[in-house]
Structure formats: structure tokens, C-alpha cells
Amino acid sequence: VVSVAERLDTLRAEIPGCSLVAFGDMRANVILRSSQDRAVPREQLDELCRVATNHFTGPKAQAVSKHLTQGADGDLEVAIVLTVDDTRIFVTTPGHDADMLCCVCDGQVDAGQAVESARAGLKDILGTL
Amino acid sequence: MMENAAALLRETHTHNENRLAGIVHRFATATGVSGRVSELRGIAALQALMRRIDETVLPREIEIVSAKKVEARLLVANRRLIRVETGGRPVSTDQESAADPVAAAQMFVRRLQPVLAQAGPVHFRAVRHDLNCELQDMGCRMDSLSAVAGVPMLSATTDDPMHSFAVWIEPVARAWIRTDRAGNVSEQHGPKDKRDALLAFVRDLERTADTGPKPALRNKPSCTVIPLPDGDILVIVDTAQGGLSGVLPGSLMAQVMAEWRTCFRS
Numbered sequence: 001v002v003s004v005a006e007r008l009d010t011l012r013a014e015i016p017g018c019s020l021v022a023f024g025d026m027r028a029n030v031i032l033r034s035s036q037d038r039a040v041p042r043e044q045l046d047e048l049c050r051v052a053t054n055h056f057t058g059p060k061a062q063a064v065s066k067h068l069t070q071g072a073d074g075d076l077e078v079a080i081v082l083t084v085d086d087t088r089i090f091v092t093t094p095g096h097d098a099d100m101l102c103c104v105c106d107g108q109v110d111a112g113q114a115v116e117s118a119r120a121g122l123k124d125i126l127g128t129l
Numbered sequence: 130m131m132e133n134a135a136a137l138l139r140e141t142h143t144h145n146e147n148r149l150a151g152i153v154h155r156f157a158t159a160t161g162v163s164g165r166v167s168e169l170r171g172i173a174a175l176q177a178l179m180r181r182i183d184e185t186v187l188p189r190e191i192e193i194v195s196a197k198k199v200e201a202r203l204l205v206a207n208r209r210l211i212r213v214e215t216g217g218r219p220v221s222t223d224q225e226s227a228a229d230p231v232a233a234a235q236m237f238v239r240r241l242q243p244v245l246a247q248a249g250p251v252h253f254r255a256v257r258h259d260l261n262c263e264l265q266d267m268g269c270r271m272d273s274l275s276a277v278a279g280v281p282m283l284s285a286t287t288d289d290p291m292h293s294f295a296v297w298i299e300p301v302a303r304a305w306i307r308t309d310r311a312g313n314v315s316e317q318h319g320p321k322d323k324r325d326a327l328l329a330f331v332r333d334l335e336r337t338a339d340t341g342p343k344p345a346l347r348n349k350p351s352c353t354v355i356p357l358p359d360g361d362i363l364v365i366v367d368t369a370q371g372g373l374s375g376v377l378p379g380s381l382m383a384q385v386m387a388e389w390r391t392c393f394r395s
Contacts, residue, residue: 055355059337064355064363067330068376074358080382082352082389111354111386 008035011121015114017106026053027098052090052100055079080111091118174245176283183271184296188258195248209268213240233269234277252315290392297388305375327374352389
């Protein structure tokens with residue numbers, strides 16, 4: 001059985017330009033496990049978890065649901081944040097069962113492909129827990 | 130060719146006359162939602178307008194909207210200003226003046242400068258226009274207008290990446306709104322119901338601003354793309370100077386991200 005840490009390492013390796021993969025709990029607002037190519041301050045990991053929470057269950061998600069989904073069924077499951085430095089991909093599961101996975105990649109990443117890899121990674125991780 | 134174009138313009142004008150009351154009414158309603166107006170005025174407004182025209186290839190009707198009404202309506206295509214309508218009176222270049230870009234520019238500047246000088250804060254609203262004729266020799270280019278008005282043009286790419294991004298998404302977005310640093314709406318596009326929904330969304334985000342990025346990150350431009358349940362994508366661009374929110378077809382996700390990186394040179 002592949003451990004969470006091993007799956008995160010595998011995921012980081014299979015996404016070109018990916019420097020960090022983190023698995024977290026949005027309800028507890030904490031990153032539970034991460035894989036990175038260099039030391040990352042705890043504060044930065046906390047910030048990733050906070051951004052994910054905001055997009056999937058927090059004020060931004062609520063504002064989207066209230067004004068922009070036009071009654072369509074389905075939750076927000078993906079958010080991609082581009083900055084001048086990197087691309088941050090956040091995925092969660094249908095129903096928002098608190099679990100989220102985040103990948104920090106360079107600006108050249110194929111975001112669509114990375115999203116699919118991240119979704120598969122999260123599914124695998126949840127299958128091991 | 131020019132006769133056909135003139136006839137088309139006359140038809141458009143009549144059609145637009147009928148729409149004017151509705152447009153004013155819709156804008157009044159929109160103002161009631163936002164409660165704010167842009168600070169774009171005078172020379173800055175003219176510069177922004179010239180830049181907008183200079184980047185517009187497909188036919189567009191651009192409205193100059195003040196807090197009170199639609200002050201002017203412009204027909205623009207192929208990077209040229211073709212017609213200016215103020216006070217219900219249109220003026221466009223005929224064959225003779227079109228051959229003389231300075232004369233055409235002078236005619237338009239005489240109409241535009243008083244409007245922009247007296248209207249107070251304005252913003253622009255662009256709608257698609259079905260103008261199907263050869264436009265190569267009509268109207269005037271913005272270098273001519275700039276020279277006649279004595280107002281230099283600004284480079285969009287270097288001066289305002291958000292503007293460049295807005296110009297790119299305008300033909301493909303279902304709707305978008307742009308706000309300045311204070312949250313005032315400076316540009317908007319798309320059907321009223323979608324614009325209102327976006328504005329309500331932006332206002333909700335403002336109310337919960339304390340949950341946004343940390344202060345140190347707020348000055349860095351960012352672009353958030355969120356796939357919506359109906360297949361569209363929500364695009365939110367934040368900069369220190371303001372924001373842009375738009376809804377686009379989901380099929381454009383990769384292009385949106387590539388274009389944002391091009392505009393913001395990351």
C-alpha cells in the first residue's frame with residue numbers, strides 16, 4: 001500500500017515544474033502532509049490551506065454559489081491561482097468533505113493536465129485513509 | 130460600397146434611437162446596485178478611449194456613460210473611429226473627409242472633447258455591432274485623433290496590463306466588469322443580468338475582504354480561474370490598481386491563463 005507521503009512525492013514528480021504538493025484538511029485548516037523540493041515555511045503551508053478554504057467553503061465559494069451558479073447543481077471542486085511567480089492548483093472532492101490537495105507549479109505548467117493529476121492523486125490518498 | 134455603409138449606419142442609428150431609453154434605464158438600475166461611478170474623466174478618459182479604439186478590430190459600439198446618462202455612442206472597427214453620436218445627433222465621415230484623416234479627426238474631436246470635459250466621471254461600455262462592410266477607408270485612426278486633440282496616446286501593454294487583458298477577453302467573455310482600486314466600476318460588458326450578478330459577487334467579496342490575501346500579497350497581480358458547475362469559468366484578476374471579474378466559456382481556460390501571463394509578463 002502506497003503511503004500518503006509516497007503518493008504526494010509521486011504526484012510532484014509526474015507534474016512538470018511542480019515544486020510542492022500538499023494535502024490538507026479545510027475543516028481543521030491545516031496541511032497534514034506535503035512534498036516539496038526545498039524547505040517551505042509553515043506559514044506558507046497555512047496560507048495555501050487558507051486559500052483553499054476560501055475558494056471551496058469560505059466567503060468566495062459562498063459568493064460564487066449565491067450569485068454565479070444560477071442554480072446549477074454541483075460544488076466548486078477546482079481553483080487555479082496564477083501569480084507572476086507560479087501557478088497554484090487547488091482541488092477538492094465532491095461534497096467538500098474537508099479534504100483538499102494543492103500543487104504549486106511554475107508558470108509553464110499545463111494547468112488542465114495538472115488538475116487531472118491532482119484529482120487522481122487526491123482520490124488515491126483518500127482511498128488509503 | 131460607401132453608400133451601403135452609410136445606409137447601414139442610418140439603420141443602425143434608428144435602431145439605436147429606440148434602444149437609448151432602455152439603455153439609460155438599465156444604467157440607472159445598475160448604478161443603484163453599485164452606488165458608485167468611475168473617476169475616469171477629462172484627458173485621462175480621452176486617452177483611455179483612444180487606447181480602447183486603437184485595440185478594437187471587430188465592430189463595436191462603445192458607449193460613454195456618465196452618472197446621469199449615455200453621453201455619447203461611438204461606432205468603432207478596424208482600429209478606427211467611424212461615427213460619434215452625441216445628443217441624438219450622429220456624425221460620421223463621408224467619402225471626402227475619409228480621404229483626409231485630419232478633417233475626420235477634427236470633426237470627431239469637436240464632438241468628443243466637450244462631452245469628456247463636461248460629463249464628469251465616465252466609464253465605457255462596449256457592445257458587439259453587426260457592421261458588415263469594408264471599413265479600410267472609413268473614419269480615422271487614433272494617431273490622427275491624438276494629433277488633432279493634442280493628447281498623447283498611452284501604450285496599453287506597458288502602461289496597463291489589465292486593460293490589455295480586458296481588451297482580449299471582451300469579444301469572448303459572456304460578461305465582465307472592471308473596478309478601480311476603490312471598487313468603482315470603470316468598464317463593463319455583457320447582458321445586464323450577468324453584469325449585475327458579477328457586481329453583486331464583487332461586492333460580496335469586498336465585504337469579506339479580511340479573508341483575502343495577506344497585505345504583502347495584495348500588491349502582486351493574480352488571476353484566479355474557477356470552473357463553475359454549468360461549464361463556464363469565473364476569472365478574477367486582482368492588482369494593486371483594481372480588479373476584473375468575468376465569466377467565460379470553459380473551453381477558453383487555457384487561453385485565458387496564457388493571455389493573462391502575456392499581459393502581465395510573468
